[in-house]
Amino acid sequence: MSAPGLSAATDDVRLPTGDSNVSFVLHGIDDVRYEDRPVPTESSDNDAIVAPKKVTLCGSDVHYYKEGRVGDFIVEKPMVLGHETAALVVKVGRNVTNIKPGDRVALEPGESCRMCPDCKAGHYQRCPKMKFAATPPFDGTLAHYYTLPADLCYKLPDNMTLEEGALLEPMSVGVHAVHKIGQMKLAANVVVFGAGPVGLLTAAVAKGLGARKVVIVDIQEPRLQFAKENNLVHDYYLPSKPNEGEAREDYPRRNAKEIRERFEFEERGPNAVDLIVDCSGAEVCIQTAIYLLGHGGTMVQVGHGKPNITLDYQTVVTHELTIKGSFRYGPGAYRLSMDLVARGAVNLKALISHRYTFRDAVKAFEANHKGVGQDGKPLIKAVIDGPEADEKL
Numbered sequence: 001m002s003a004p005g006l007s008a009a010t011d012d013v014r015l016p017t018g019d020s021n022v023s024f025v026l027h028g029i030d031d032v033r034y035e036d037r038p039v040p041t042e043s044s045d046n047d048a049i050v051a052p053k054k055v056t057l058c059g060s061d062v063h064y065y066k067e068g069r070v071g072d073f074i075v076e077k078p079m080v081l082g083h084e085t086a087a088l089v090v091k092v093g094r095n096v097t098n099i100k101p102g103d104r105v106a107l108e109p110g111e112s113c114r115m116c117p118d119c120k121a122g123h124y125q126r127c128p129k130m131k132f133a134a135t136p137p138f139d140g141t142l143a144h145y146y147t148l149p150a151d152l153c154y155k156l157p158d159n160m161t162l163e164e165g166a167l168l169e170p171m172s173v174g175v176h177a178v179h180k181i182g183q184m185k186l187a188a189n190v191v192v193f194g195a196g197p198v199g200l201l202t203a204a205v206a207k208g209l210g211a212r213k214v215v216i217v218d219i220q221e222p223r224l225q226f227a228k229e230n231n232l233v234h235d236y237y238l239p240s241k242p243n244e245g246e247a248r249e250d251y252p253r254r255n256a257k258e259i260r261e262r263f264e265f266e267e268r269g270p271n272a273v274d275l276i277v278d279c280s281g282a283e284v285c286i287q288t289a290i291y292l293l294g295h296g297g298t299m300v301q302v303g304h305g306k307p308n309i310t311l312d313y314q315t316v317v318t319h320e321l322t323i324k325g326s327f328r329y330g331p332g333a334y335r336l337s338m339d340l341v342a343r344g345a346v347n348l349k350a351l352i353s354h355r356y357t358f359r360d361a362v363k364a365f366e367a368n369h370k371g372v373g374q375d376g377k378p379l380i381k382a383v384i385d386g387p388e389a390d391e392k393l
């Protein structure tokens with residue numbers, strides 16, 4: 001089932017020796033250090049102590065490293081980075097039955113309070129007390145050990161690698177947007193704006209869940225070609241540039257018309273665009289989406305952009321469009337992601353473009369920031385190995 005070099009059998013499955021908890025810690029902008037943090041010894045009854053083995057980098061990790069903040073989340077004290085993680089289970093509390101030491105698991109890195117109205121209503125992603133890995137002030141997973149509630153550990157099927165396990169985190173963002181928030185229907189026509197990792201994964205999820213046609217839109221052609229070549233989408237679109245002297249409000253309308261013509265999308269009926277997911281956060285993409293959506297269609301916003309944008313609300317009204325926000329992921333997202341990968345409906349393997357050891361972690365952050373690996377090749381996703389089993393400061 002697995003591609004050469006990526007099979008489960010080649011993953012490092014040695015457990016740590018237990019006397020060191022070397023961690024990759026952000027102290028300030030461009031200031032990361034290796035520190036030996038206390039080794040967790042006893043877990044509480046429902047927790048698991050795990051050893052992270054593969055951590056893929058996310059835009060947010062890089063923003064904290066380069067800017068010290070993401071929106072209102074500001075790094076005010078040293079924080080371990082990393083949150084997209086697959087790990088080996090080291091120790092479990094006495095109530096834990098879903099995993100056991102030695103198991104390979106994907107980590108869902110957000111612990112909600114389980115008590116508030118949103119948690120109780122099944123929307124734990126909205127929990128105001130969420131403790132999310134590598135979101136200040138909570139430590140992330142680039143460390144020898146990490147402790148979390150055991151129900152946030154998902155045992156990987158034998159045909160999935162630890163690298164694929166780490167990618168379930170960003171993939172779950174796509175599952176939440178397409179399935180839970182977007183309520184994608186069978187045989188839907190779907191357009192995804194933005195071909196960064198989350199956009200690519202969102203498009204792949206829509207295709208894997210049975211969309212009729214999935215088109216991805218971006219201004220970087222190599223990323224679009226990557227999506228097509230790796231079967232993550234049915235097709236892609238590279239928008240034309242604004243014409244000289246073209247009014248700002250005219251361009252999105254023309255852009256939408258050109259996309260519609262190119263793919264023979266209609267304004268209504270089975271050939272209309274049913275669902276658009278914006279993973280770019282760019283104002284012009286959101287404006288275009290409003291004109292591109294079929295009447296009665298749904299637009300889901302995943303990408304973060306500037307807080308205030310101009311929208312043609314008249315079209316929203318007369319076309320009866322629905323606009324919804326989607327944040328991280330909630331109940332069931334990891335399970336569905338894992339299932340889609342395990343049965344081959346979504347292929348994650350191609351997304352890992354660059355690999356780094358724990359000692360080279362800073363190189364991964366720099367490459368991710370530039371969007372290009374040290375080999376000169378475009379970076380899609382970088383993965384960092386956890387510390388070696390016996391690695392110390």
Ligand SMILES: [Zn+2]
Nearest residue numbers: 058084169170
């Ligand atoms: Zn992420």
Ligand SMILES: [Zn+2]
Nearest residue numbers: 113116119127
């Ligand atoms: Zn809560």
